[in-house]
Amino acid sequence: MRISYVFLGAFLAIVQSAFAEVASPPVLEPLKQQAQAAQLSAEFLTRFSYKPVPLDDALSARIMDRFIQSLDPDHALFLQADIDRFMSDRNEIDDAIERKNLDIPFAIFNVYAKRVVDRMNFARNLLKQDFDFGAQENFSVLRDKAPWPQSEAESNELWRKRVKSDWLRLKLGGKTDAAIRETLDKRYANALQRAYKYKSDDVFQSFMNAYTTSTDPHTDYFGATASADFNIAMKLSLVGIGASLQERDDYTTIRELVPGGPAQLSGKLSVGDRITGVGQGKNGAIKEVVGTRLDEVVQMIRGKKGTVVRLDILPADAGADATHRIISLVRDKISLEKQAAQKAVLSVKVGEATRKIGVITLPAFYEDFEARRKGDKDYRSASRDVRKLLDELKQEKVDSVLIDMRNNGGGSLKEAIDLTGLFIGSGPVVQQRDSDGKVAVSSADFPAPVWTGPVGVLINRGSASASEIFAAAIQDYGRGVIVGEPSFGKGTVQTVVNLDEVVRNSKPEFGDLKVTIAQFFRINGGTTQLHGVTPDISLPSFSDPARFGETSYDNALPWAQIKPATYKPIGTITALLPTLQRRHEARVESNPDFQRLLEDIADVEAQRNKGVVSLNEAERRRELTAREIRMKSRAQAGDGANTGEDDGLRANERSLIADIAIENARKNAKDVLLDEAAAILADEADLQEGVVKAATGQSENTEGK
Structure with missing residues (x-):
């Protein structure tokens, strides 16, 4: 969790009437064990991190900036006067942590909670009036670098436009004024009442996130709840x-x-x-x-x-x-089966032939560490599950296997190595350099590959860490084709440290630290850090590299290179890439689904670059009409990707049936990128079969074999 100002909560009906004033939120104070946990974390981070960052005035300033930004990322709650007051303590956080004093972040959070209450009350009162949607006004949707309001009047004007934008979106979705007032009042009331449910644990988790990520983007602190969720995710x-x-x-x-x-x-x-x-x-x-x-x-x-x-x-x-x-x-x-590896088989036409492409979707590199430690022979893990699926796909006689690792954020390093072994057998997979500069090579150790046929890996900007290790190894060995967009660029190694165990505390009080201890390097000597894995065949994307990925972090480690490991490429994919690229370009040029995807991406990028939305109803309706015409033409062309118009509602504001229906429609929408990746894999199988026939002297027209 990077931004922790939004917490899961339920609406508590403190407000007796629609626009009643409410009391100030409770003043939160740090607990003794929290101050101890912060000081313990500082000791550990300054001594044992891969690149130790001293807890000094410079780090203190970064922590302050990151903490404030996490609370108010749109610069819409605090006033500039608040920020000026906070800045007087900008260089004091380091000393305060060493003294086991957390008054500074808690004081900031208490101001934040008051501002939430004040702004939500103001927003609710705005609902009493009508808005002029004939005026030519814009609302900025990208405010993370905007100045904070200089005065309450300036803040009121900002929130007037924000509420007007929310109203217009619902109006364009077909809601009546009465329904809009009811929906928005409930929305702002829910946000208001969260301020009454914040606990000291929330403040501390948010502050520790700011501290740890100021030292390294992937160093984290886990309180008890966050730690339990992390363990659940790993063992599924x-x-x-x-x-x-x-x-x-x-x-x-x-x-x-x-x-x-x-x-x-x-x-x-x-x-x-x-x-x-x-x-x-x-x-x-x-x-x-x-x-x-x-x-x-x-x-x-x-x-x-x-x-x-x-x-x-x-x-x-x-x-x-x-x-x-x-x-x-x-x-x-x-x-949690939905988060486990799953398979499907796609049929793809290549000329007169039909190729069967086995698709294995792997959302994470999970492993039940506890069950493995206990000696459970049937413990759950990503590589074990994928091995079973590969055996099933062989029984189904697929021609190629595509590993879909889109949005796989990583997980167990051991699982990434074992997964690579399923396709290469034995050999180096990844190199690690620790804080002392020592380099260790980690290898797969399988007697033989489980799958020897054509293989490909589909990645996107959300593919990180262990996903990048696997994709990079497949690429370096020439074992398969990498398809998609450049990956996240996380090339660092973390380990989880239980702070209670460090100080031999008998009861759980201090939480866990996920600490960066090493850096990954590919077997070719380059690192996946910052640059990520560059696909052999690129596919378009909606992601914004400036806001998502390692390059979006201001304190990311730089790219580096070390000596290559000793390995020998085992595949022939490199020689096939020019032909695969030509076939891909020819196919997508005449693929209406792919061209429509490019249109959508261009629209998103244009809006992103614009950074504002119009608050003029006529202008917005013209935009809406143009989109509806485009969607109707797609529907007539048989494109099932349309999941409905924007109704202006948030997920928990719709009926549960409607919300689930929208979610299912998105799941069942045509996956253009997956279809094209499967087509590339079908081409790979076709070309490799031709290579084998040429090497063995077989004719392309040989029959009865």
């Missing part, structure tokens, strides 16, 4: 009831039931049901959770395997006074 399992929950209008609502989980198997819960109370054990008192923060409700429902949790349920769509029911569920281990 948790112990609970098997339900995806969402905050909707004051209630914790069931959005999805995990197949095979206790909630689904019980037959007692449905999507849309609302949890109004939680009780522990068979006889524990039911604690009401209406208005409770979602993360707190989740923690109450999770627990040890085999224990009982009781839920007070208000059925979906029932009125607030409807009859509730109490259900008991036994917690069990839940496998």
